[in-house]
Amino acid sequence: MANTVELSIAKALNAGIRKAMQDDPKVLVFGEDVAKLGGVFRITEGLLDEFGSKRIFNSPIAESAIVGTAIGLAMRGFRSVAEIQFDGFVYPAFDQIVSQLAKLTNRSEGHLKMPVVIRIPYGGGIGAVEHHSESPEAYFAHTAGLRVVSPSNPNDAYWMIQQAIQSADPVVFLEPKRRYWQKGQVELDQPALGLHQATVLKPGTDVTIASYGPMVVTSLQAAEIAQAEGVSIEVIDIRSLSPIDFGVIVESVKKTGRLIVAHEAGTFVSISSEIAAKIAELCFYYLEAPVIRVGGFDVPYPAAKLEELYLPDADRLMEAVDRVMAY
Amino acid sequence: MVQFLNENGEFAVASKEHEIYAQFIRDLRESDFLKFYRDMARIRRFDNEATALQRQGQMGLWVPAVGQEGAQIGSGHAVGPNDNIFPSYREHGVAITHGVDLMSIIKMFRGVNHGGWNPYEKKFHLYAIVLGAQTLHAAGYAMGVNFEGKVATGNPEIDEAVITYFGDGATAEGDISEALLMAATTNAPLVFFCQNNQWAISSAVETQTKVPLYRRGEGFGVPGIRVDGNDVLACYAVTKKHMDDARNGLGPYLIEALTYRIGAHTTSDDPSKYRDAEQVAYWQARDPIIRFEKFLRSQGIGQDFFDEVQAAGDQLAAEIRETTFALPEPELELIFDHVYSEPHPLIEEQRAWLRGFEESLGGHTPTDDGENKVDYGGSR
Ligand SMILES: Cc1ncc(C[n+]2csc(CCOP(=O)(O)OP(=O)(O)O)c2C)c(N)n1
Ligand SMILES: [Mg+2]
Numbered sequence: 001m002a003n004t005v006e007l008s009i010a011k012a013l014n015a016g017i018r019k020a021m022q023d024d025p026k027v028l029v030f031g032e033d034v035a036k037l038g039g040v041f042r043i044t045e046g047l048l049d050e051f052g053s054k055r056i057f058n059s060p061i062a063e064s065a066i067v068g069t070a071i072g073l074a075m076r077g078f079r080s081v082a083e084i085q086f087d088g089f090v091y092p093a094f095d096q097i098v099s100q101l102a103k104l105t106n107r108s109e110g111h112l113k114m115p116v117v118i119r120i121p122y123g124g125g126i127g128a129v130e131h132h133s134e135s136p137e138a139y140f141a142h143t144a145g146l147r148v149v150s151p152s153n154p155n156d157a158y159w160m161i162q163q164a165i166q167s168a169d170p171v172v173f174l175e176p177k178r179r180y181w182q183k184g185q186v187e188l189d190q191p192a193l194g195l196h197q198a199t200v201l202k203p204g205t206d207v208t209i210a211s212y213g214p215m216v217v218t219s220l221q222a223a224e225i226a227q228a229e230g231v232s233i234e235v236i237d238i239r240s241l242s243p244i245d246f247g248v249i250v251e252s253v254k255k256t257g258r259l260i261v262a263h264e265a266g267t268f269v270s271i272s273s274e275i276a277a278k279i280a281e282l283c284f285y286y287l288e289a290p291v292i293r294v295g296g297f298d299v300p301y302p303a304a305k306l307e308e309l310y311l312p313d314a315d316r317l318m319e320a321v322d323r324v325m326a327y
Numbered sequence: 328m329v330q331f332l333n334e335n336g337e338f339a340v341a342s343k344e345h346e347i348y349a350q351f352i353r354d355l356r357e358s359d360f361l362k363f364y365r366d367m368a369r370i371r372r373f374d375n376e377a378t379a380l381q382r383q384g385q386m387g388l389w390v391p392a393v394g395q396e397g398a399q400i401g402s403g404h405a406v407g408p409n410d411n412i413f414p415s416y417r418e419h420g421v422a423i424t425h426g427v428d429l430m431s432i433i434k435m436f437r438g439v440n441h442g443g444w445n446p447y448e449k450k451f452h453l454y455a456i457v458l459g460a461q462t463l464h465a466a467g468y469a470m471g472v473n474f475e476g477k478v479a480t481g482n483p484e485i486d487e488a489v490i491t492y493f494g495d496g497a498t499a500e501g502d503i504s505e506a507l508l509m510a511a512t513t514n515a516p517l518v519f520f521c522q523n524n525q526w527a528i529s530s531a532v533e534t535q536t537k538v539p540l541y542r543r544g545e546g547f548g549v550p551g552i553r554v555d556g557n558d559v560l561a562c563y564a565v566t567k568k569h570m571d572d573a574r575n576g577l578g579p580y581l582i583e584a585l586t587y588r589i590g591a592h593t594t595s596d597d598p599s600k601y602r603d604a605e606q607v608a609y610w611q612a613r614d615p616i617i618r619f620e621k622f623l624r625s626q627g628i629g630q631d632f633f634d635e636v637q638a639a640g641d642q643l644a645a646e647i648r649e650t651t652f653a654l655p656e657p658e659l660e661l662i663f664d665h666v667y668s669e670p671h672p673l674i675e676e677q678r679a680w681l682r683g684f685e686e687s688l689g690g691h692t693p694t695d696d697g698e699n700k701v702d703y704g705g706s707r
Contacts (some may be wrong), residue, residue, distance in 0.1 A: 028474075054474055065463055065505035072467020075446070078474070092501075099461050107441040107453055110665035144666055168668035175334060243672050 003188045009123040010180040012154035013119075017081060021051050027165055028073065029322045031119075033082030039083055041121055042182055052280050061088055067096035070116045071104065079165055081116045087122040088131025094139075101170045102145030111165035116170045117161070122150075123214045123264045124296075124311055125178035127304040130221055134301050135265035137218055140172040141242040141274075148242040149195060150174040153214035154184040156239065159191035167195065167249035174241075199243035200252065204234035207321055210275065211262040212238040215312065222317035231321060249275065250282050257288035258324040262312060266298035274287040289327035292320045328585065329565050330555035334613055336621025337559075348564040351405075355563075357626070363404065363559050366634055367396040367616045370420040372640035373429055374590075377436070381594045383539065385651050386437045392417045394589030396559075397615025398522050400424060401562025402584070405570055406490055407483075409450075413465035413491040416454040417522075419693040421492060425451045430650055439657050458493070459500030462519065465491035466506045469515035469579075478516050479576030490566070496527020498543055499535040511548035518569050519581040520549050522556060524588035529601040541583035549579045550693035556586030557615040560622075587613070596606055624648035659685070 007015065021027045029044055029051075034060045038045025049057045059066045061082060070080035084090045088096070097118065104112045124133030141148045147169050151157040157175070164171040194197055201216065202223055209219045216237050223233040234252050238244060253259050259279055261272035272293035279291050294312050302310050329345050331338055331352060340349045374391050381389040392399065399420025406412055406425070415531040416419055419432055431444045435454065442453035455461035472478060476611040477487045497503060498521060521540055525532050525703045536543065541551035554565040562584055569580040587610035591598050598607075620633065 024618055049566075060505075060508055062505040062508065065466070068460065068463025068472055068505070069509055072464040072469070073471045074467075075464065076468050076471030078471055095457055095460060096502075099457050100464070103441075104453075105668055106665045108665075109440065109448060109541065110668070111445045111447060113668050117527060147671075149669070156602070227665050233654030263519055 004185045005188065006183055007154045007158070007186045007284055008181050009154050009157045009176070010041060010043055010152065012158040012186050013161055013175065014045060014047075015186070016158040017044060017165075017251070018047060018050065020081070020162050020165040021047065022053060024079065024165075025055075026077060027055070027079045027081065029081045029083070030059045030070075032059055032061055032085045034058060034083050034285065040085055041177065042204065043119070043175070043180075044083070063093035064096050065092075066188045067093040067101060067116070067118065070118075071096065071101055071114065072321070073114060073262075074114050074116050079117075081117045081119060081165060084118060084120045086128075086132045087134040087136055090118075090120055090136060093156070097140070097146070097172070098143045102143045105169070106145060109325040113168045114170045115165070115168050117164045117167075117173050118170070119161075119173045119175060120181075121177035122174045123176050123178060124301060124307050124309065125214065127307070129304070130301070133307065135263065135296070137172075137174055137263075138265060138270050141271060145170070146242060147171045147196070147240070148174065149240045150213035151239065152213055152237050153182070155186045155192070156237075158186045158188075159193075160195055160239070163191065163195035171195075174213060174227060175317050179214050179217065182217065193239070194247060196240040196243055198236055198238045198240065199247035199248050200234060200248065201233040201237050202233070204232040204256065206232045206256055207258040207260060207319060207324055208236060208249070208256045209260045209262060209321075210238050210249055210252075212241060212271070214264060215262045218312065218314055219317060225314055225318055226321055231325060238271075238275075244271075244278075246275075246278055246282065249279060253279055253283045254286045257286055259283075259287075259291045260294055260317065260320045260324060260327075262294040262317060264311060265295050267293040267295040268298045270295060289324040292324055294320045310321040328553045328555055330558050331560045331564070332501045332558045332622050334618060336618050336623075336625060338622065348561070348568055351564040351567045352560050360623060360626070361482055361628070361632065363400055363563070364619055366400045366404075366420070366423055367559060367619065368636045368640060369643060370400065371425055371616060372397055373647060374419060375691055376644040377433060378590075378594060378649065380433070380438070380651055385453035386433065387510070388436050389594045390417050390436070391590035391593075392419050394419050394587050394610065394614070395522055395524055397619070398562050398584035398586045401559040402490070402520055402566040402582070405563050405566035407488070407570060407574070409484075409487040410438050410452070410570060410574075411450045411452065411465075411468055411487070411489045411707035413452045413461040413468070413489065414454055415458070415497065416456055416459065417494070418454070418492050422451055427451050428551055429647065433647065433651055434478075434654065437654065439654065440661075459502035459506070460569045462491045462503050462506035463509070465489050465517055466509040466513075466515055469510060469517040470513050472516055473513060478574060483574075486574040488570045489519065490518040490520055490621075491568060492520045492522065494524040494527060495521060495525065495528060496531045496535050496542060498540055504547070506551045506629040507544045507547040507579070507581070511544070514576070514578040516573035516576070518535040518573055519549065519578045519579065520566065521581065521583045522586055523583050524556075526588050526592070526598075528592045528596065529598075539583070541581060544579070544581040547696070549581050551583060553583045553585055556584030557613050557618060559615055561620050578701050586615075589614075623658065
């Protein structure tokens with residue numbers, strides 16, 4: 001019998017971090033308000049009681065220091081899970097992430113390992129004020145030396161956070177904040193996939209929709225709508241944004257001949273741009289239609305009353321489905 | 328300002344408060360004094376040789392530390408064998424006090440690699456070019472020392488401290504303020520060593536601060552002191568005291584060593600555009616090596632010793648020249664190594680592509696002449 005429980009993404013992350021802290025005394029958790037409060041999204045709730053203030057503690061409100069000290073702690077043999085409170089507040093730490101954390105293994109010719117996880121709740125849809133709804137993944141995926149992943153469901157949340165903590169490389173761990181309360185079954189015995197594998201969530205034959213994080217649910221919704229209209233959609237959860245598991249996408253496109261890539265971030269110089277370019281190269285003779293990117297617009301993330309317009313929904317995905325089916 | 332040697336190399340303890348530092352000088356033996364002198368002279372000689380090598384096209388850039396030998400050799404020798412050092416990019420003197428191979432510094436500025444020494448071996452971490460970034464790494468490392476309980480055990484074999492170096496200009500960076508704060512709130516065993524050489528490229532120190540730099544930590548809870556950076560003994564004593572204190576659990580401290588950058592910022596710089604020759608002459612008259620030589624002579628050290636140091640310098644310079652000229656070019660494919668600690672498909676794909684491309688040129692490497700530049704169009 002499979003050993004499963006139903007958890008929300010938030011609770012699954014909590015359980016995954018707890019497990020990692022139990023398994024390895026070198027794992028530390030810190031960030032703004034993560035200790036007593038358990039973080040503003042309560043992802044680290046209860047960990048202080050179990051592990052004490054030497055394993056989990058509040059950082060001052062200094063993002064560069066959060067990442068910079070995680071680097072120093074890594075040099076000392078610790079594995080830090082550093083929380084950035086919201087996506088829009090990661091930029092004060094940008095140098096420490098892209099010029100320090102990402103490069104130190106290379107600069108030191110492999111002498112320094114950087115097992116640091118930077119957890120960032122990201123994306124919109126929660127009606128927040130400015131700087132609380134952004135999708136910064138392309139900055140990090142573009143940076144050599146970083147790994148970037150984003151779970152879309154509780155089981156992945158539980159396993160991917162543990163796999164990220166075990167990685168010898170730095171991992172930017174993007175948590176789809178509007179899906180934190182989404183529930184699902186979590187298999188507690190072993191992970192089904194590695195940290196950097198993509199997976200087919202729903203098989204189909206006419207069109208492939210590849211997405212990640214908060215857009216996966218939206219893609220599954222679109223697949224259902226399409227089904228009713230007689231179009232069979234294959235849904236891929238990309239899961240890892242650096243590296244990208246192109247093999248799974250290529251296999252799917254060879255079958256469907258049509259690819260839509262979806263995310264909340266603007267499409268200009270984005271994860272979908274990269275996938276479109278790569279698939280054009282690898283699947284040129286299989287494509288029935290150009291690869292279509294569906295995303296937010298290339299504008300500053302709008303005020304809460306306007307975000308519904310900004311965020312791609314199932315209708316916007318269906319518009320893209322119509323377009324690729326017209327070829 | 329703590330000073331033990333005046334400009335004429337005469338030893339004096341100016342005030343009672345400085346007694347706590349003076350005791351560390353009294354603990355020194357003649358062999359320690361001679362070591363300080365040898366190292367200052369050695370690094371000066373190396374530095375001048377490196378500038379010459381840069382002029383001859385052997386290095387892309389050189390960053391001279393001339394004038395700062397007292398601050399670097401004095402503080403470097405005060406760092407204990409268990410302690411870790413997080414330098415900026417001009418700390419060649421500190422590097423030799425901890426056995427870093429001078430050729431690895433040459434290689435870095437030649438463009439062979441980005442540092443290349445093993446930070447764990449010498450406990451001297453890689454040079455940091457982004458101003459102030461290393462101070463946060465030092466703070467994190469020192470927090471780790473605390474977590475491991477390797478502070479204030481009373482056992483000198485176990486206790487550790489950390490020291491980080493940075494310049495006057497770097498103090499304006501947010502990272503240094505954040506590092507001071509982090510170290511203060513966690514009571515980290517970390518000494519902040521600021522070499523105020525009075526210039527940050529062309530900007531005078533007044534651009535960076537309204538308050539003397541040794542007081543920069545006060546608001547964060549990090550006390551500080553100013554030391555004469557051209558007095559190797561004072562730099563040694565003050566650093567020794569505060570590293571000992573940090574190891575004993577007294578928390579972070581900020582040391583400002585007042586010194587002067589005699590040379591250019593780098594070999595690409597022309598300081599005559601922004602500062603007076605009189606100012607340089609004033610500080611040349613306060614040269615840390617000459618001052619210490621006067622002290623040693625007053626202690627009865629004879630000409631033989633200085634001759635021996637001179638000869639050792641000649642030999643070092645010859646070795647550095649010879650080794651630099653003989654350095655092989657690095658392998659092209661090294662660029663793909665250690666980007667990640669664990670395998671990464673994109674890196675392997677691009678490595679394989681370059682290998683195939685090179686082979687298609689018949690073993691002709693793309694960089695060995697202008698005609699065969701790598702075409703970066705398309706993705707690989
Ligand atoms: C973040 C950052 N900004 C700018 C520079 C360019 N830069 C290199 S050295 C330097 C001046 C630094 O002065 P100081 O900290 O006093 O050190 P010194 O060079 O005098 O040893 C500047 C502006 C840099 N390396 N890093
Ligand atoms: Mg300076």
